[in-house]
Amino acid sequence: MGQIFKPGTKLSSTVCKTQIMVLRAPATELKVTCGGAPMQIGDPDTLGEIDSAAAGGTFVGKRYTDQDESMEFLCTRGGDGTIAVDGYTIDVKAAKKLPSSD
Amino acid sequence: MNIHLILQMAADAMGHREAFVSGSCRGTFSDLADMAKSVAGQVKDGERVGFLNENTPLMPAALFGAALAGTQFVPLNYRLAEGPLNSLLGRTAPALLLTERELGIEGIRPITMLQAGSGDISEMDAPDIDGAIAVELFTSGTTGEPKSAVLKHDNLMAYIFGTVEFMSAEEDEANLIAVPPYHIAAIAGVLSSIYAGRKMVQLPNFTADGWIKLAHAEKVTNAFVVPTMLQRIIDHAGDSLDLPFLRNIAYGGGKMPRQTIEAAMRVLPHVNFTNAYGLTETSATICMLGPDDHRAAYESDDPAIKRRLVSAGQPIPSIELEVRKEDGTVCDAEEVGLVWVRGDQVSGEYKGMGSQLDPDGWFPTKDRGFLDGGGYLFIDGRADDVIVRGGENISPGEIEDVVRAHPAVKDVAAVAVPDVEWGEAVGLAIVCTDDISDDDICALVKSELRSSRLPSLITRMDELPYNETGKLLRRVIRDRLAN
Incomplete structure (x- = not known):
């Protein structure tokens, strides 16, 4: 079952410590998973078992995006799982280099 | 969104890193997160968090403490006279006010820095409220009653996400913050330093000597200055400045004279300069002239x-x-x-x-x-500063640039003066290091610009009036020339 997400929504993994925040998302229903299990709003009481095929890890502060950059998530807490949307793994977006301005 | 996330992420991912240095006071990102909780725990329902003090570690703590408590951070200009200050405090009430002063204003509950930082540290969740305001910043009010610019959490987060990579600073990086807490550059400096994981080195009262000594002592790598600060640092330094650790200087908050930036690049050839143009209302920087552009x-x-x-x-x-x-x-x-x-x-x-x-x-x-x-x-x-002479719009900047190029002119401002024939005409205030006649000035202007740009009135001043954050007070010059 998918869900429409608005920017600022925080999603927690149900199998690891990962938490992500939606920065941009299309206005269509998305199924977001981490470590093979659906992510949810709010931290779970107990963690389920991670799918070993989806255990690449997430890194705090990195942005995650799909191939055509229609959506973007910020990892606000790193963990062991791999994030996927509608079954497709989404990857770390390359950092853009701007000089420090303040 | 809530800007508290920035501090939360920093404390989670690099809590052990040094976050701030202010005099003999030092602390880590974890310490700062605790101080923010201490502030948040003392806010009563409906209160804002005001800040009436120089830069101290309680400034970032109050900024994030307000966010954690779901209310607005309102930094106030501690240099204001009692009347104007009380008026702004009245507009800020009800508020918990971090200050060392004794005040008796209805709705304002003063606490000292020590009290603010030594409260209970209990876990709370920062609220996510659509459209919530994070900061209210009073504009400097150079043209009238100060306006209160409203910056939402979403605005500030968009700025940070658009310009800074999380934890992108090396552990040895330190950012010298010399602008006062009520300036947008100070707010932006706090947010981006913490998100990047860069230590904040606070200089409460700017002097060129104090800035150079602190930059040296704390091995400062980054700094933000307003143009008048950079000019004073250059004046103080003479031909060379021994700051081997300094890598990046960003500047903004007012127009940078060509002579100043050229001198700075000569004295600090190893430093990368970035011009950051922005306004309070745009959550700081919107345009940048980067180091490569400077060198080119x-x-x-x-x-x-x-x-x-x-x-x-x-x-x-x-x-x-x-x-x-x-x-x-x-x-x-x-x-x-x-x-x-x-x-x-x-x-x-x-x-x-x-x-x-x-x-x-x-x-x-x-x-x-x-x-x-x-x-x-x-x-x-x-x-608003354009001079309208007989229907023709004249930019003060074009005249100032020409006059400033004279070797004996240290500073110059062009403003509108009343004129019977043209409505307005050009008035000049100049700061000279040597005698220059009015005729010489007029000849210089005439050699480069149209005759409508010729000043009809020239006054000499010991220095031009700037406010403490480097903004030229044109109104003061206009008043002087009008009389």
């Missing part, structure tokens, strides 16, 4: 490249910018008009006055300027 302009013989040294650079990727004529149509390259911007970081809203954005989300900065063929923005000054 400095070294070039091509006049079109060379003049970019005094430009504001190009819009940052997350900002759209247009220069428009009075009738709303977009100007061609080199054509002067009004600067409009659009982007998620742009608030363009004042308390009690609502949003100043047009229906498509564009904000009129009220700055005049033009873009060159390469998309570099040149700021001409505030639209």
Whole structure:
């Protein structure tokens, strides 16, 4: 079952410590998973078992995006799982280099 | 969104790193997160968090403490006289006010820095409320009663996400913060330093000597200055400045004279300079002239490249910018008009006055300027400062640039003076290091510009009036010349 997400929504993994925040998302229903299990709003009481095929890890502060950059998530807490949307793994977006301005 | 996330992430991912140095007081990101909780725990329902003090570690703690408590951070200008200050405090009530002063104002509950930082540290969750306001910043009020610019959590987060990578600073990086807490550059400096994981080194009261000594002692790598600070640092340094650790200087908050930035690049050849152009209402930087652009302009013989040294650079990727004529149509390259911007970081809203954005989300900065063929923005000054002589718009900047090039002119300002024949005419206030006659000044202007730019009145001053954050007080000069 998918869900429409608005920017600022925080999603927690149900199998690891990962938490992500939606920065941009299309206005269509998305199924977001981490470590093979659906992510949810709010931290779970107990963690389920991670799918070993989806255990690449997430890194705090990195942005995650799909191939055509229609959506973007910020990892606000790193963990062991791999994030996927509608079954497709989404990857770390390359950092853009701007000089420090303040 | 809530800006507290920035501190939360920093404390989670690099809690052990040193976050701040202020005199003999030092602390880590974990310490700062605890101090923010201590502030938040003391806020009563409905109260804002005011801050009436120089920079101390309690400034970032109060900024994030307010966010954690779901209320607004309101830094106030501690240099204001009692009357104007009390008026702003009245507009800030009800508020918990961090201050060392004794005040008796209804709705204002003062606590000291010590009290603010030594409260209970209990876990709370920062609220996510749509459209919530994070910061209310009073504008400097150089043209009237100060306005309260409203910056939402979403605006500030958009700025940080658009310009800073999380934990991108090396562990040895330190950012010298010398602008006062009520300046947008101080707020932006706190947010981006913490998100990048860069230590904040606070200098409560700027002096050139104090800045240089602190930069040396704390092995400062980054710094933000306003143009008058940079000029004073250069004046103090003479021909050389021994700051081997310093790598990046960003500047903004006012127009940088070509002579100042050229001297700075000579004295600090190893430093990367970045011009950051922005407004309070745009959550700080919207255009940047980066280090490579500085060097290219400095070294070039091509006049079109060379003049970019005094430009504001190009819009940052997350900002759209247009220069428009009075009738709303977009100007061609080199054509002067009004600067409009659009982007998620742009608030363009004042308390009690609502949003100043047009229906498509564009904000009129009220700055005049033009873009060159390469998309570099040149700021001409505030639209309000234009001199209208017999229906002709004259930019003070073009006259100032010409006069400043005279070797005996240290500083200059062109303002409107009343004129019976033309309505307004050009008045000049100059600061000289040597005697120059009015005739010499007029001859210089005439050699470069049209005769309408000739000053009808020239006064000499020991120094021009600037406020403490480097903003030229043109109104004071206008008043002096009018009398």
